[in-house]
Amino acid sequence: MSRPEFFPSHQRPARLLCHSLLWVWSTILLAVLVGAMVSWLYVQQRQTLRTALSELENIRQARIDLCKGFLHVSLAGSPDSPFGQPEGLSLLQQAITSFDQALAGFGGVEKDSASAFQRSVADFAGRLQEWKGGGMSEPVQGVALRIAFHELERQADVIDTQTQRHLLRLSARLDTQFALALCGATLLLTAICGVVFYAGRTRDAFEAASRKSEDRLRQAMEATSDGLWDWNVQTDEVYFSPAYWRMLGYEPGGFKGTPQSWADLLHPDDREQALAVSRGCIENRCGNFEMEFRLRARNGDWKWILGRGKAISRDARGRALRMIGTHVDITERKRTEEALRASEAQFRAIFEVASVGIVQVDPRDGQMIRYNDKFREITGYQDEELRAMRFPEMTHPEDRQVDWQIFSSAARGETPDYRNEKRYIRKDGSIIWVRLNASFIRDDAGRPLRTVAICEDITERRQAEEEREKLQMQLIQAQKMESVGRLAGGIAHDFNNMLGVILGHTEIALGQLDENHPVYFDFKQIRTAAERAATLTRQLLAFARRQTVAPRMLDLNATVAGMLKILRRLIGENIQLAWLPGPDLWPVKLDPSQIDQILANLCVNARDAIADVGKVTIETKNMVVDAACSAYDAGYQPGEYVLLAVSDNGQGMDKETVDQIFEPFFTTKGAGRGTGLGLATVYGIVKQNNGYINVYSEPGKGTTFKIYLPRHAGPADSSQTAGAAETPRGLGETVLLVEDEEALLKMTGRMLEMEGYAVLAARTPEEAIRLSEEHPGAIHLLLTDVVMPGMNGRELSERIQRLRPATKSLFMSGYTANVIAHHGVLDEGVQFVQKPFSRQELAAKVSAVLATSV
Incomplete structure (x- = not known):
């Protein structure tokens, strides 16, 4: 707010009035008189001015006391405030008293303004008394006091302005007197100059005081943000x-x-x-x-x-x-x-709808405090049950001690957080695997206050891992079988050819010698060793599922019944053999000789597991494997099966032994008592026929082998039970014999000639084709090796069939190499004889093939 100046800002220069002595003396006299009068008036006006200034200063001091007191009262509530309420009240009361005294003796203020100012003083004093008396509520009293304060300040501004105007008028009058005195006398001019100088300083002081007062008032108003x-x-x-x-x-x-x-x-x-x-x-x-x-x-x-x-x-x-x-x-x-509400709502939403269980736990005792729906779903417990539980109570007893040690270590800060996979026991008693990740909320001293944990049900994952391990073991087993199969396939062809030559010539020699001949027994030992070697090769091929078989539909009860006499002689008289055939048994399709191999191997193992006397039980029945069973064991496929079970009450096996019994060359028998290929052969036969085998055994309680063979639709082949008839001799039929091994070629040709057949021998397929083209008569049978250089036996058969459609084919081999069979199973209509063979086996097979229609 701008204010007018107290005095004019220009200086008035002294003037020489007259140089005449009279004028000078007159002027001096006049100046002396005027100076004396002005001096007297000046003294009087100065006294008046001092009085006015003193009263103005009193009013301003009162305003200052008023502002200071108001500030003390307004800001006295804060603990760290330097202002005090008693001091503020004292200053306010002093300011009111000063206002009353100043107005009583001051004459430069208009009557209306003085009356208005006195009313404002009275109103402010009344508000102050009410505020001190607490007649109204504190916020309203404070507002009323502030309004009265503002009104009093406004009236004080009016008084201040009128005072300034009064001083200005008084100053102007002194200026006029001083100017007249200056014209008359140097003393008057000097006095007036002094008055002007003094008045200027007084004005500056007044304006500075006014500005300071205004600053204080402004600061007081800005101190509150309301x-x-x-x-x-x-x-x-x-x-x-x-x-x-x-x-x-x-x-x-x-x-x-x-x-x-x-x-x-x-x-x-x-x-x-x-x-x-x-x-x-x-x-x-x-x-x-x-x-x-x-x-x-x-x-x-x-x-x-x-x-x-x-x-x-x-x-x-x-x-x-x-x-x-x-x-x-x-x-x-x-x-x-709003941010807090949104955060709380977000947390609540995440907490409740999270796909994993979330639980808050008291780290001191493991008491559960808060949990979401997913955690209740995982554990199966209700709210009131969970609130009464500590989380170790749900932990599986075998995991409890280690889990609490991990949790306590994390709670003490020895590890950054808590992580563990363990088992929970649900309310229904079922056991599940869970993974827990927890963090701790701590106080400033690092002590844990709360634990927030995320709980995830990993039961399916753990089951999948176990299943993966099981499949891995199955893969390893399959790889072992594949390796043995490659080995068996690699040696079977040449080894069986050599065994065929040995067995053939041995039989020929035995047929020409009398039983009393000195070397007759030696030849029998040679034949026995060769037959055992041939059996070993067949077992390798059977385990690797490369044994060549001719499956047909069987009544398993009839097949087993036909083997009982042999099996009883095999296990001995001190072991009882129980036969429990199932009623209305479904037919199966496989080679009858494979049933013989399975029963012989299992019964021999059962015999060796029984120390003295005991019992071996063979039973059959129909079985339906459902989805639940196949889910329990990934090796099983749902469907209808015929069960063949062989049980004994022998010494049994532990789990480690059971896990290895199907491995080739694994045996628990002493040296010289087994090759370790018996159960491996059984396993290979079962898998070759798309079946499954299961073993249950406990030490001291015996062993049970359960074999599941797929049901085959159709009637059983009744010919399987027919007795063996005498093999008829040949009637001079022509046999085209093809074999790349010269020794085996000569030996097989000699066997056929001894059985009454005419033989056309060829070492290569090309030579066989040439003989077929050049031979003028009929060729009744093609007897050919399967695996030969340049052209395999099947391709040769097809070429001969085109030249001579009436010629029948019989294949021989120690290993078919999937030429006439797939995975060891002969193709439909294919006739085959396994190397090495005896003269009787060869004669029977040739006779049977010649008896079939084209």
Whole structure:
């Protein structure tokens, strides 16, 4: 606020009036007289000016005391505040007294202004007394006191202005007197200059004091950030404090000071409620109010406001005449609350809908505090049950001690967090695998307050891992079989050819010698050793599923019954053989000789497992393997099977032995008592026929082998039980013999000739084709090796068939190499004799093939 200057700012230069002596003396005299008069007047006016300045200083000091006291009273509530309420009240009372004394002796103020100022002083004194007496609630009293303070300050400004004007008039009068005295006398000029100089300094001091007072007042008003309002309900005018305008981003006077202007700033969703609360206070339905609403700021943003108000005067009917209150900006608090609510809602949503179990645990004792639906689903327990439990109680007893040690170590901070996979016992008693990851909420000292854990059901994963391990073992077993199969296939062809030559010539020699001949026994030993070698080769091929077989539909009960005599002789008289055939047994399809191999190997193993006397049980029955069984053991496929079970009550086996019994060359028997290929052969036969084998054994309780053979639709082949007839001799039929091994070629040709057949011998397929083309007569049978250089036996058969359609074919080999068989199973209509063979086996097979129709 600009203020007028006390004195003119220009200097008046001294002037020479007249040089005449008379004028000089007259001037001097006049100057002396004027100077004396001015001096007297100056003394009088100076006294008056000093009095006015003193009173003005008193008023200003009173204003300073008023501001200081108001600041003390306003800021006395904070614990670290340097202001005290008693000191503030003392300064306020001193200021009021000073105002009264100053106005009583001051004559430079207009009467109306003095009266108005006295009323403001009285009003402020009354408000102060009410505030001290606590007649009203503290917020409303504070607002009323502030308003009275502002009114008193305004009236003080009026008094200050009038005082300044009075001083200016007084100063001007002194200026005039000084100018006249300056014209008359140097003394008067000097006096007037001194007065001017003194008045200038006085003015500067006054203005500095005024600025300081204004700064203090402004600081006092800015010390509070609350927006103040004062509503005159009768005139519908509202006063808003500077802080109120700043709060909404407006300059003072940015909108009209009316209730309607304020209502226009209300958020549409809050307007009705806010106006209803205001009307309720006006109509005396409530003494004061507090509410939250939104106001539109100047930049268009909505600010949350905490509004408080009170009616401080009412008419006879109780209707409010004047209301005061405060508005506090709580936008940031609202945003923080909203963020907290959103965070809590997000956490609650994640907590409840998470696909994993979440549980909060007291780390001191493991008590469960909070958990989500997924955790209840995983464990099977209800709320009240979980609240009464500690998490170690759900842990499997075998895992409990180690798990608590891991948890306690993490709780003590020895490890960063808790991670473990363990077993839980569900409410229904079932056991599941879970994976737990937990973090700890700690206090400032590092002590754990809460544990938040994520629980995941990994039962299926663990089962999958176990299944993967099982499949891995099966793969290893298959690889072993493949390796043995490659070995067997590699040696079978040449080895069986050599064995064939040995067996053939041995039989020929035995046929030509008398039993009493000195070398007859030696030849029998040679034949026995060769037969054992041939059996060993067949076992290798059987294990590797490369044994060549001719499957047919069988009645398993009839096949087993036909083997009982042989099996009883095999196991001995001290072991009982029990036969339990199942009724209405389904047919199966496989080579009968393979049934013989299975039963012989299993019964021999059962015999060796029984120390003295014991029992071997063979039983059959129909079985249906459902999806549940196949899920339990991945090796089984759902379907209908015929069960062949062989049990004994011998010494049994432990788990480690059971895991290895099907491995080739693995044996628990002593040296010279077994090759380790018996059970491997059984395993290979079962797998070759798409079946499954299961072993159950316990030490001291015996062993049970269960073989599941797939059911085959159709009737059983009755020819399997027919007795063996005498093999007829040949009638001179021509046999085209093809064999790349010369020794075996000569030996086989000699056998055929001894059985009455005419033989055309060829070492190569090309030579056989040439003989077929050149031979003038009929060729009744082609007897050819399967694996030969240049052309295999099947291709040769097809070439001969084109030349001589009536010629029948019989294949011989120690290893078919999938030429006439697939996975060891002969193709439909293919006739085959396994090397090495005896003269009788060869004669029987040739006779049987010649007896078939083309």
